[in-house]
Amino acid sequence: MPELPEVETTLRGIEPFLKHAKISNIVIRHFSLRWPINPQLAEILAGQTIQQLYRRAKYLLLQCDNGTLIIHLGMSGRLRILTASENIAAEKHDHFDLLVNNEHILRYTDPRRFGAILWTEQPLAQHPLFAHLGPEPLTELFNTAYLFDKSKTRRCTIKTLIMNGKIVVGVGNIYANEALFMAGIYPGTIANKLTSKDCDRLITAIKVILARAIKAGGTTLKDFRKSDGKPGYFAQELSVYGRKGQACLQCNNLIEHYKEAQRGSFYCPKCQKNI
DNA sequence: AGTATCTCCTGCGTGC
DNA sequence: TGCACGCAGGAGATAC
Numbered sequence: 001m002p003e004l005p006e007v008e009t010t011l012r013g014i015e016p017f018l019k020h021a022k023i024s025n026i027v028i029r030h031f032s033l034r035w036p037i038n039p040q041l042a043e044i045l046a047g048q049t050i051q052q053l054y055r056r057a058k059y060l061l062l063q064c065d066n067g068t069l070i071i072h073l074g075m076s077g078r079l080r081i082l083t084a085s086e087n088i089a090a091e092k093h094d095h096f097d098l099l100v101n102n103e104h105i106l107r108y109t110d111p112r113r114f115g116a117i118l119w120t121e122q123p124l125a126q127h128p129l130f131a132h133l134g135p136e137p138l139t140e141l142f143n144t145a146y147l148f149d150k151s152k153t154r155r156c157t158i159k160t161l162i163m164n165g166k167i168v169v170g171v172g173n174i175y176a177n178e179a180l181f182m183a184g185i186y187p188g189t190i191a192n193k194l195t196s197k198d199c200d201r202l203i204t205a206i207k208v209i210l211a212r213a214i215k216a217g218g219t220t221l222k223d224f225r226k227s228d229g230k231p232g233y234f235a236q237e238l239s240v241y242g243r244k245g246q247a248c249l250q251c252n253n254l255i256e257h258y259k260e261a262q263r264g265s266f267y268c269p270k271c272q273k274n275i
Numbered sequence: 276a277g278t279a280t281c282t283c284c285t286g287c288g289t290g291c
Numbered sequence: 292t293g294c295a296c297g298c299a300g301g302a303g304a305t306a307c
Contacts, residue, residue: 034303075301076285110284114300114301160279261280262281277307281303283301284300288296288298
C-alpha cells in the first residue's frame with residue numbers, strides 16, 4: 001500500500017531514467033482508473049520533454065514542457081523502469097507505458113485500479129486535488145505548534161486527524177499506527193485531548209517513522225515493489241501494524257486490534273495511553 | 276466547517 | 292475442487 005515512503009522510493013528509482021528525457025511514445029491499455037485517463041493523453045505527451053520529477057503528498061509529478069503528468073499509485077499501483085530493447089510483454093494489469101528516448105519504458109501496473117494518471121496544464125497550487133492539501137510531514141511547516149493548533153478543537157480521533165490530507169499529507173494507515181505507537185498514544189484518543197507535549201512526541205514520531213521507512217525503501221506487504229522490482233524492507237521494522245495477538249516489542253503485552261473508519265487500528269494497551 | 280459513511284477495484288484467505 | 296464471502300484500503304464524494 002503505497003504511502004509517502006513508497007512514493008518517495010519510487011520517485012528516487014525512476015528519476016534518473018526520466019529527468020530531461022524526451023517522451024517518444026505512450027501506450028494506454030486500460031483507460032478506466034480512479035478517473036478515466038484523458039483519451040488524448042498519448043497525443044498530448046508525445047514529443048514533450050520531462051523537465052523535472054517531484055512528489056507532493058502521495059502524488060508523483062512529471063513536469064513536462066506544457067503541463068504536468070500526475071500519477072497516483074492508489075492502493076496497489078506500482079511503477080517500473082524497463083529497457084525497451086528487451087521488449088517485455090505487458091501483463092494483465094499493466095495499464096500504461098511511457099517510452100522515453102526510445103530507450104526506457106516507465107510501466108504503470110495497478111490491479112485494483114484505485115490509482116490515477118491525470119494531465120493538467122494549470123499551476124498545481126490551483127488544481128482541485130492540490131489546492132487544499134496540508135503541509136509535507138518532513139518539513140518545518142509540520143511542527144508541534146501547528147499540530148496542537150489543529151487538534152485542540154477537533155472531536156475526531158487522533159488517528160483520523162493525522163490521516164487527513166488537509167492536516168498533513170502522506171500519512172496512511174500503516175505509518176499512522178506506527179507513529180502513534182512510538183508516541184505512546186492510543187489511536188482512538190479524541191484529538192482535542194492532546195496536550196502540546198503529546199503533539200510534540202507525535203510530530204517527532206511521524207517524522208522519524210517516515211524517514212526510517214524511506215531509508216528502508218518503503219514497506220512491502222504484498223503489492224509494493226520499488227521501481228527496480230525489489231521489495232522495500234520496512235515491514236521488518238513494523239512494531240504494531242499487522243501484529244494483532246503478538247507480543248509488544250517493548251513490554252511483551254499482546255497487541256490489540258479494532259476497526260475505525262473501516263481501517264485496522266493496532267496498538268499496545270500498555271504502552272499507548274488514552275489521554 | 277467538521278464528521279462519518281459510502282464508494283471505486285481485484286486478489287487472497289477462509290469456510291462450507 | 293469450487294464457490295461465496297469478507298477483507299484490505301487512499302481519498303474524493305456525499306450526506307448530515
